[in-house]
Amino acid sequence: MNRQKNNEHRTLCARCGGQCCRTRPGIEAPERFLAQPDPAAALAALLIQNEWGLETHYGVPYTPGVTAPDPDRIIKYPRPLTIGEQDIENKDPSRSDDCIYLTPTGCSLTFEARPRMCRELVPDSCFECESPWGRREAALAWLPHQDLVLAASAALPPQEGGCP
Ligand code: SF4
C-alpha cells in the first residue's frame, strides 16, 4: 500500500456530507494485496466477507508507448460494496449507493485502511474534489494483475443457484 500523507479534511467533508462516498466507493490499488504472502487469498478474504466486490472497467486506457487502446477488454478491480450491493433487501433506498463504510460521522475505516482512490481524493473548498489516482489509473494498475483477480474469484464459494 502506498504511504500517503493523511489529507483528510473532516470539517469540509462534514459540510459536504460525504458526496464522494455516496456515489461510488473508491477503488483499491493492487499493492495492498501484492504485499501479502498470498495476494489472491487476501483479496478473496475481503470478497468472501461481503464487504468488498469487484467492479468492471470496460476498455484499456491508452497510454502512449505503454498500452494500446482496447475497448473490448474488461478489467476487474476491487472496491468496498455499496449498501444496496451488500444488502439487496435494503430498506432505505436513499442510502443504496452509499459505501458500506460511510457513517454519519464519516468513513469508519482508518485513513490507512481506505482504498487508494479515497486516500488520494483531495478535498476542495468548492467541492470540486479531484483525485490524481482515478479510474483510469486503477485500470492501468490492475491490468497486469488480472490473474490475481481471477484466482481470488475462483476461490469464492459458488453462488446459490449458479452453475456448478
Ligand atoms: S472529499 Fe470532497 S466530495 Fe468527498 S466528502 Fe470531502 S468535500 Fe465531499
Ligand code: SF4
Ligand atoms: S471507504 Fe471510506 S472514504 Fe472510501 S468511499 Fe467508503 S466511506 Fe468513503
